[in-house]
Amino acid sequence: MATAYLIRKFYRGLRVMYFGMARRYSHAVTTFKFHLNGVKFNKDFVGYGIPILDVNMEGQFSIGKKFWFNSGKYHAMGGRQQQCYFVVAKGAELSIGDYVGCTSVAFICHDKIKIGNHVKIGINTVIYDTDFHSLYAEARNDIPERLDGLRTKPVIIKDGAFIGGHTTILKGVTIGKNSIVGAGSVVFQSIPDEQIWAGNPAVYVRDTYKMELETCSR
Template sequence: MRPDFLLYKIIHGVYRRIRALIDPAYTRWLFSMHGVEFGRGLHSKGIPDVYIAKGGKMKVGERFYMNNGRYHNMAGREQDCLFSVEEGGVLTIGNNVAVSSFAVICTNRITIGNNVRIGGNTCICDSDFHSLIPAERTANPEIVDNVGTKPVVLEDDCFVGSHCTVMKGVRIGARSVVGSGSVVTKSIPPDEIWGGNPARFIKKIDEEFLRNYLKKDVLQTA
């Protein structure tokens, strides 16, 4: 091994170890400074972006894991996780949730249940952000009185793949799976697989599906 490359490996390894100690501590401090309630076991690789407006609330349960940025999510976009809660918004995240370079923008109410997994570059929002009336969104200043907002709910044990967009008013049912690259515009019942743009029903997750899936997986790795 070349001496300069060996030196690089040593320096890079030391840097990663230092960041592994600093990032979680700094993230806990950052959450505290923004009035975020969080439970034990918060673990962060990299440092998220947090914007909590006056009158906004954010609560995170125990064992929350997140990857932020280029060094911790090579498969996603090179961005830190974004938590944005506007005045009057309520963002609630349950226990044992893991996210990676995702964005959640809450103007109304977004609830993420327990044991949820969210892939890289996924965005969850509960607002249209701009009025659907041309005269209102092109006005100066822009008129926002009629901007549509509806709560979003991700129920327990669901899995949202990478590069997805979850729109306002959507409820993703317990244990359901959303395929990568999907745009979810309507609610998904529990125990189903959806995917596409817009996301559509693909398969039901039942005992027969799980048996076939596990059998196929065993055959492929044999």
């Protein structure tokens, strides 16, 4: 038993060393990738794992202070983890505010995605501001496929919002200040400030202040 305990302790020590080194390596490689993609960022970000970036030469991607992210299967192990994807098309604008945290997310920006300050975005969440394909069958089924009728609309996530893991946020959505989106939701309509929404499709659950009152009364 003593030998098994020592082996486990040694193994845990190796893990601590590995993740300490991984953090420094991730920061160096991610900084290089940010520069290659023309990202405006602060050097105080914390990254675990390497994100995937594809920023068009005519697109814009900016990141505020104290950004942190987990990217890849060995970081923030919550199931379905992947690398973070930050994709910005020609003429599009992706902006992330101060003190934002996210895990294994995909932000696909063809128009505009704006994330405010102090926003938390759970594992495997995806944000799409585009339909990707035309809504007209004749254009969509043509060879080569035409983009007639392809629609894009900005996505805005206001300060203090909390997005639960495995959520899908679709084009044209605004999520209000300090609002909460339950895990696994599909959001295709805007959410007012200080509300909780959940489900597929996401629907109103209650106001956040009611949750605070219930917690205080216990």
